Amino acid sequence: MADAVIDSKSEVSDARDVTDLVLQDILAGVLLPGTWLKQIDLERRYKCTRPEVRRALDRLAQKRLVEHVPNRGYHVYEPDGRRAREVSEIRIVLETAVAEAIVEKASSAEIARLRQLAEHFDRMVLNGTTLELYEANLAFHRHLLTLGGNLELVELITEIRQRTSSAPVSQWRTRARVEQSGREHHMMVDAIAASDTDRLKVLVRQHILQR
Amino acid sequence: MADAVIDSKSEVSDARDVTDLVLQDILAGVLLPGTWLKQIDLERRYKCTRPEVRRALDRLAQKRLVEHVPNRGYHVYEPDGRRAREVSEIRIVLETAVAEAIVEKASSAEIARLRQLAEHFDRMVLNGTTLELYEANLAFHRHLLTLGGNLELVELITEIRQRTSSAPVSQWRTRARVEQSGREHHMMVDAIAASDTDRLKVLVRQHILQR
DNA sequence: GTATCCTAAATTGGCACCAATTTTGGATAC
DNA sequence: GTATCCAAAATTGGTGCCAATTTAGGATAC
Incomplete structure (x- = not known):
């Protein structure tokens, strides 16, 4: 490419x-x-x-x-409530599972990079298209997962994320919700910087469910 | 060539x-x-x-x-050691995660069905082709996961199972190993029947790693 | 006036042909 | 004898065409 x-x-x-x-x-x-x-x-x-x-x-x-x-x-495909719920479950299992590895392995340089991506997301909330916002979000989460060290997992989650996003517009429509996502990104970075694994897990779970 | x-x-x-x-x-x-x-x-x-x-x-x-x-x-594709290891990690995370739901939801009828599938696997060890053995194994694991209630997860694991089975022959070559797999299937069914979640988790982890 | 059948338009999906690129074999030069 | 270059064969991959199936529209019977 x-x-x-x-x-x-x-x-x-x-x-x-x-x-x-x-x-x-x-x-x-x-x-x-x-x-x-x-x-x-x-x-x-x-x-x-x-x-x-x-x-x-x-x-x-x-x-x-x-x-x-x-x-x-x-x-x-029509949006499928059951499927969406099941995919959320899977994401929670996988993404909370890597939380430990992330906290363990994250260097200060990589935390700084993650912060940058969280800030980039914030900028896209203010003046970016829906697609740019989507991709900024994806970039943040991809880098977050990459810190876990399991590249196959990064690809897998990226894949299943696309699987139920059939109605992203309705989900992302409210500005308040998107801004809340941005704040949660920063809270996740904070948790990593503080090496607080449990808090990171809670945040990840909430972040996946709240959408 | x-x-x-x-x-x-x-x-x-x-x-x-x-x-x-x-x-x-x-x-x-x-x-x-x-x-x-x-x-x-x-x-x-x-x-x-x-x-x-x-x-x-x-x-x-x-x-x-x-x-x-x-x-x-x-x-x-050539077999990729790193990828195989990473996929194993993912499988352990996902399959141990459903252990609780499986123990919780499994009815006696479904446990009996699972036992049948374990026995079918044993028969294929004795007098079945490599493919039949592979499919008997798949059938057991699919039914096991189905008990968890997350159908999307069943499909996902079936999918990633295929992802690194590029050298199943070398992995499944030794008869002793295959027979051990058969025994482990039965031990898993035992653990479910006894509602012993922790034991089931240990068995699942070992079963995935031993191959 | 309504339901049914039949014809015509449109869409999908397979098939055959052809251009572009790569590989193989051999001839030539050093 | 070895390396390099060129030409022929083989393989991939794209384009266009046509058959099969479905859907829409309209005419006819009741």
């Missing part, structure tokens, strides 16, 4: 994978749950070819973000 | 998805790590079309069981 960044012509869309573009539009709430993703529309919307569209849809179906109905097409 | 072995006899049914067939051959050790999966070979081996092969390869690449090198093709 590094070489693709240099090539910033008229549109970024040619360089990045179509799958990510559709994914982001689903996460951003542009493509609402239940919407039928007609291949001809996606083809035009993302300026790409038919096979690319099909591959993207197949990948999203594998990730279970869209459902495939043979000879009918693909449509965005 | 060792190319994909062409064996036109092993075709069983057109009904199943090609992706699963390739997946099973990788898990069974028929397609060894490092093997280049030439599209023309797969096409003939599984009696399917070129697009089907491509979709299967793309899906396996998403699951990170094969690596895609542009204009070169797809090859089976």
Whole structure:
């Protein structure tokens, strides 16, 4: 992807994978749950070819973000309360489990970096798009988990995070809630700096549940 | 260089998805790590079309069981010690976490069913193929996890189990080890029947690590 | 006026062909 | 004898076309 960044012509869309573009539009709430993703529309919307569209849809179906109905097409999954709850449970188990390793291994330099990312999130709350906010949040949490030392876990959580974010707009709509998220980020960094594992665990649990 | 072995006899049914067939051959050790999966070979081996092969390869690449090198093709991933260790860690965290729920919710009927599956595994140790043994093991663990009540977790663990089973043959080679697995299954069922959560957790941890 | 059937448009999904890139084998130069 | 370069073969990956299936619209019967 590094070489693709240099090539910033008229549109970024040619360089990045179509799958990510559709994914982001689903996460951003542009493509609402239940919407039928007609291949001809996606083809035009993302300026790409038919096979690319099909591959993207197949990948999203594998990730279970869209459902495939043979000879009918693909449509965005409806939000599933049970699934969302179960994914939250899984995230709590995994993310509180790494809390110990994080407190143990975090150097002051890495804590400073984490603080930077928390501040970047705050800035995006004030003057950033929904997508930028989403990515700032993701960056913070990815770096947080990276401190645990289990890279496979970082990827896994990043993956399952996308799994139930079918209605991020409604979840992130209220400004108060987003600002609360920002404060919690800083509290987590504080807990790490203070080597307070138990507090970090409580914060992580709350942070996942409150959304 | 060792190319994909062409064996036109092993075709069983057109009904199943090609992706699963390739997946099973990788898990069974028929397609060894490092093997280049030439599209023309797969096409003939599984009696399917070129697009089907491509979709299967793309899906396996998403699951990170094969690596895609542009204009070169797809090859089976080499076993990665670090990754295997990290996946084991994740599995321990997740599977010990559901231990409580399992002990709490398991009815006598479901415990009996679990016992059946453990016994089925034992039979496959004696007179079953590597694949049948693998599936009997999977069936036991899936039912075990199902008792926890978090269906999303069942799917997730099933998924990450496949993620590092690139060398199941070497892992499962010794009969003594497989028989030990069978005994551990029964010990786990015993612990559930006795409502001994802590013992179940210890057993689960050992079971994951010993492989 | 309503329900049913039938025809036509639209969409999906598979198939075959072709261009682009890489690898292999051999010939040539040193 | 060894290394380098070039040409031919093979493989990947994209494009366009067409068949199969579904849906929408309208005509007909009751």
